[in-house]
Amino acid sequence: MHAIRLHTFGPAENLTHETTDDPLPGPGQVRIAVRAAGVHLLDTALREGQQGPLPEPTALPTIPGREVAGVVESLGEGVAGLWLGRRVVAHLGFAPGGYAELAVTDVDRVHEIPDNLDFAQAVAMIGTGRTTMGILQFAELGPDSVALIPAAAGGIGTLLVQYAKNAGATVIGLAGGPHKVALVERNGADLAVDYNDPAWPGKVRAHLGGRPVTVVFDGVGGDVARESTALLGPGGQHIVFGWSGEGIHDGQPYLVEGVSEQVLGPVMMRKAGGPNPMRTLELRALTEAAAGRLTPAVQRFPLAEAAAAHRALETRGTTGKVVLEP
Template sequence: MRAIRLHAFGPTENLLFEEVPDPVPAAGEVLIEVAAAGVHVLDTVLRQGVAGPGPGPAVLPTVPGREVAGTVGAVGPGADPAWAGRRVVAHIGMNPGGYAERIAVPAERLHEVPEGLDAAAAVAMIGTGRTAMGIVQFAEPGPDDVVVVPAAAGGLGTLLVQHARNAGAVVVGLAGGAAKVARVRAAGADLAVDYREPGWAGTVRAFLDAGAGRPGTPRGATIVYDGVGGDTARAAVDLLAPGGTHVVFGWFGHADPLDAGPHRPDETYLKERGISSREVLGPVMLERAGGENPLRTLELRSLSLAARGLLVPAVTRYPLAEAARAHRELEDRLTVGKVVLEP
């Protein structure tokens, strides 16, 4: 079969499209004929040999990728034979191997892909979707909320915009460039603005002062979902009304948004404004989700909402052979939504 292999840490050109042996499902595993493989920003960090907030650098050579969807082509010993021929999606956790035409996956990680959901959308929901469901646990929006989403054209941002809109909240989405702003507007944001434009925060403030699209008294923002840090996040936090909530999450560009230097609002500033800041880290997210298998709880919630059409992930697709280009354009912020490789 063909797969993307990394033999040395470094630039995108180190991702090579090669022939490799077919995997054989071990006990309790199934073989998936991959139709879509997810690319995460963390993959770009690990490609360079940098430890991220999760798995450390891989043992080389390696086939990257931890999110896959496709059809079960074979069932290993001890796995339920009923999986054969079914469309499935799985987040394969700490073990890479997704950037390939086939992959062996523990059957316990499988979800059947809901009817009407394509493989690329299923991949987006099994990873990015479950993260979105984990984030909103810490500030669940409602009809009285005004939600600000920086990076609203990204995979997570798109889903957060849709979720808040479904809950009846007023949504302000921030994005870089006219094309991305148009996508944020199409996702349902009441106001979509380009954070690259000077004075963008004043545009949002005027919208809030006018009642945030609902004529009446001025309304400050009540929730900021911040996965970017830096100047944009600080300006977004400045839009929060007293009592608002700043939810911090994510990893981008080798710099953790939880440590965004002098532009991250400090505790004194937040306390003076009456703003609560909640850092959404993996263990806390899982603790909040509860259940016997918290990750699976979030995955099921995500897939269910997508199956009902309540969440529609944005997807940027690349051929598997062009994984290097996918990484490069993701790093340069040229992609929209979830990046997916298709064999």
């Protein structure tokens, strides 16, 4: 099979498109003919040798990637034959191997893809969608809500805008540059503004006519977070799920005592509860997409151009969920 392999930690150019052995499904596993593989900003940090949330450092050489969608084409021992030929999507967990034409995973991780989703959209919902559902557990949105969403043209931001609008909230979307601002407008935000414009907070205040922001969904941090939280009214929420503006490697979130709440992975999982909270959130995300209430934005790259996809992510040159297609 063809796959993207990493032999040495470092820049995006270290990702190479190679031919390697086909993986074999073990007991309780399926092998998926990959049609779409998700790319996450965390992948860029792992590529450089950061350990991130992984329990152990990445062993080299490796095939990066932990989100795949495709067709089940081989079964391991003990897997029911009904899975053969099904369109499926799965998050591989801590096991890498997604940037490839074939990937194996435990059948317990697999979801059948709803008929109205293509493979790239399904990948977006299994990762980005799952995270969005986790974030939304911490806010009750309704007609009285005013939601401010930095990075509203990104994968999570796109879904947050849609969900908040469906809940009847007034939605303010921030994005960097006119192209991204236009995307946020088309996605349904009541107001879309460029956070590179120093006057953006004043534009938000003028649009709201004295109404305060009730919740900031913040995955950016930095100056954008400082200016966003200044727009919150009494009792407002600052929900922090990332700080890309501060750098993924050594940045720190911007937090306001008594206002900010960090809702990173383990916190989301505890809130979801149940015997398998991660799968619970995945099912919620796929259900929302199947019902047409959420439509993920996707930016596609050929598998062989994984290095270009990483560079685009690192320079904020992407919109929506980044996906590799073999």
